[in-house]
Amino acid sequence: MVDEHPPTALDLPMVDPLPEATQKYFDICVEKLGMVPNVLRAYAFDIDKLDAFTAMYNNLMLAPSGLSKLEREMIAVVVSAINRCFYCLVAHGAAVRALSGDPKLGEMLVMNYRVAPLDPRQRAMLDFAARITESSAAVSEADRQALRDAGFSDRDIWDIANVAGFFNMTNRVASATAMRPNDDYHAQAR
């Protein structure tokens, strides 16, 4: 169901009518997710911006990677928890619950990822994501080596850094514009 409220506090109405390709993409969202995520509605005032965003998002979160889709969502939630981004915590917290089948894991990552009983690989991954979120200027070779020691390849390190970086972007865009998550997320996969 397409949400009727504006997706942010900014007065930026969607292009109307949407280009055919965009409308089709939104229709697929409704079919697969039961909604058009508000972040897409927010960008849809400018189709070039929407396309650039979705291209980067889909590449980072869905393309082949040494990180599973769940792991990428876990990074999303840990970064968003540090930045206290309501939109991203709701949307990606739901994704962690759904992909893991473990609602408690989703809550742990939202509340304090350090309490989650993770294997050393995933803990190292989330520690790195937290570190570059909180103090990227202090990252050194030792931090990268810790990831290699935990079993990650240099390509994986790139992906961790880019996923964590991406949510540092979207957290700020969402908070800066008061983006609100679709209501449907809240009850998903509890």
Added chain:
Amino acid sequence: MVDEHPPTALDLPMVDPLPEATQKYFDICVEKLGMVPNVLRAYAFDIDKLDAFTAMYNNLMLAPSGLSKLEREMIAVVVSAINRCFYCLVAHGAAVRALSGDPKLGEMLVMNYRVAPLDPRQRAMLDFAARITESSAAVSEADRQALRDAGFSDRDIWDIANVAGFFNMTNRVASATAMRPNDDYHAQAR
């Protein structure tokens, strides 16, 4: 001149040979900038990632906007100064110097943007960029209204938030991977 050193601390060689379109894009960079910026070389191990990055970068920094290109570069520098990202400060500090014709302005934004003698509009823009970089979770309607009061439209606010957000992403990617700027930037537009 294409720099011969690897652009980051990760072992991720560029696709070789580059696809024709990419090679052409790099050739244009050399022609226009005198170099291929290392950030592009860094992403070129995976052309889909490179394309997603350049599409978003070019849309944000070069597409029509209520913010001038210089203003977008000013945001880039202020965000990167807070995050102390060497790569982005060097590259975008040079851009501010070049676009403004005012090397001192470039240095002020690198060192402490609050000392720069800006008009109220640009000061409000940079204060907002700094605020969402440092404490996005505390942004409220009053912050957005301050931008409107300084003459920005809602579309401009979107652009400020997205440019500032973008460099919060790239700062972290660059620092996480020890990305190093091309040497040519240092002496530009002094």
Added chain:
Amino acid sequence: MVDEHPPTALDLPMVDPLPEATQKYFDICVEKLGMVPNVLRAYAFDIDKLDAFTAMYNNLMLAPSGLSKLEREMIAVVVSAINRCFYCLVAHGAAVRALSGDPKLGEMLVMNYRVAPLDPRQRAMLDFAARITESSAAVSEADRQALRDAGFSDRDIWDIANVAGFFNMTNRVASATAMRPNDDYHAQAR
């Protein structure tokens, strides 16, 4: 159902058998809540400590006050979110969902209370709770006056300060001992 796992990372078994009054209290918990909250099991290695804790807890959270029970739970969640206390966020997040009948409100307070659409009185209350959690040394008469201006009596201010103070205590006890919440909370009142 009494949880079979130890409630904390410390090896401090409950008094066995429990004194009759304590057993009765725990039985009432099971009857009313469907569980004995792990915080009570954690303190039950020393009945004097358990009794001191429950006396203070029940006075603060359940005794007559100008603050509703929901409002006291809201303070608990906001303080615990700042301190990122998993135990308290789970237990009191569930209480906010249950008492308010508004699961989204519970999530907002867990994730970033500033996004919640609160009336000015409750917002002032939570801002004060946040302020004394983050920088109590800087509190001044102006902060107290802001509460009075929002309609709170001096007695209410005492209660806000004491509830917020209390969770600053329990957050630290819970995190210091790796206290884990009963599993039953997670699905409650979603």
Added chain:
Amino acid sequence: MVDEHPPTALDLPMVDPLPEATQKYFDICVEKLGMVPNVLRAYAFDIDKLDAFTAMYNNLMLAPSGLSKLEREMIAVVVSAINRCFYCLVAHGAAVRALSGDPKLGEMLVMNYRVAPLDPRQRAMLDFAARITESSAAVSEADRQALRDAGFSDRDIWDIANVAGFFNMTNRVASATAMRPNDDYHAQAR
């Protein structure tokens, strides 16, 4: 001598007359300490609250424990120094001076406990108290193990966490209400 000024900035007069048991308790304070500590006068607008506070206080600070009374006062001062709570620093600084017979130790703990020449056990104890005061969400099993390695039992760890937690509560209550310490403390045990 009972202090004639109100104990806090809130207008919350003591119950008058005090219940017999409370009056007796206050008389004992005067007899033993030469004063009724203002914190007790502050709570005495509601005898249930006063009783809950004194029960917890007396259990934590005076009941048998693997920590000496001085050690519990040392924790009180270190926590209060981090939170810069004037009331608690004055009252418990005096207690450290009196119990230790070492006025300089009292000042060191007020000013910067890291300069005090402590044995490794007490240093570990205070480091843990400082850690849960400043960043409880990051406490891990390694922190608890450091205490065990320094000779503390799990019961002792509970006590350290609870004493440190308690002063994180009282610091906030005192600062939030502008509680002022009795003048008599200042010159004690210098």
Added chain:
Amino acid sequence: MVDEHPPTALDLPMVDPLPEATQKYFDICVEKLGMVPNVLRAYAFDIDKLDAFTAMYNNLMLAPSGLSKLEREMIAVVVSAINRCFYCLVAHGAAVRALSGDPKLGEMLVMNYRVAPLDPRQRAMLDFAARITESSAAVSEADRQALRDAGFSDRDIWDIANVAGFFNMTNRVASATAMRPNDDYHAQAR
């Protein structure tokens, strides 16, 4: 009495014998203060450094100024409290107690200057000293104007900034070298 312990953790013995002028200066210290402050003994491994330090110190703290000597000592204590410098808090806390005749004022400034009942002029002075200690990069004309509005001349503002700046230097030198204060300070002017 000249203290027999080394004044810092560094092995830097005093010039021996001291030059006549230095010895005379130290003799005057003993006569007037009852001791040679350890900071002077610390610098006396190099008489040029000692002379440069005392010249600046005496100019800042003793030369004619729109700030009274007490006010300069108050700044010293507030800055040192923020930096938690044991040496400077002990030495200058004693000076505040002695010059003000108000031991409680000395303690308030050591513990949390915001609780001290100061007139608006002195409060503005200490707020500025605190601000440049904690976040000098954010100081703006509004901060200077607040001092002017409180009755300070531009010359006074210079003095406040320089006294506050000076203790930001000495706090770091003292803490970096584990400088310890003479024992005589502790009991002075209580």
Added chain:
Amino acid sequence: MVDEHPPTALDLPMVDPLPEATQKYFDICVEKLGMVPNVLRAYAFDIDKLDAFTAMYNNLMLAPSGLSKLEREMIAVVVSAINRCFYCLVAHGAAVRALSGDPKLGEMLVMNYRVAPLDPRQRAMLDFAARITESSAAVSEADRQALRDAGFSDRDIWDIANVAGFFNMTNRVASATAMRPNDDYHAQAR
């Protein structure tokens, strides 16, 4: 060339005419540096203050030391970068560029010293300078030992602490007074 603008935001004109010795000193500055640094013009409203400042400055930065002049300038820049002091970054950034003949080193220290390819001795020196700038109260013997292990004598440690301390003073004086650097620095040694 003597700059014609006032050196700070304070209305504190230079003594006029300058005493002969001061005029001579300024003439030497013009001869050697091509300018009178604005910091000297700022202090010249009071010759005693100017003399105390220059005596300490010259002793710290120019007198014989185990630290080279370049190393002392490197400390100046790293401290000033943490404090984001525009005046000191411009003036001492230029000095690092000039003394090292390596403009890129100057920029690295201004932007994020951790990215500079330093030998372990200089890295240890700068880490210590950064540490006492950011958290001097936490310095311990281990920090001093790390410097000794890197090859520094106790006398060198004194010098590192004092140079770092000094710029923590001047950074605050410069920012508090809006001191502006001479324009000539910007283009020097690029």
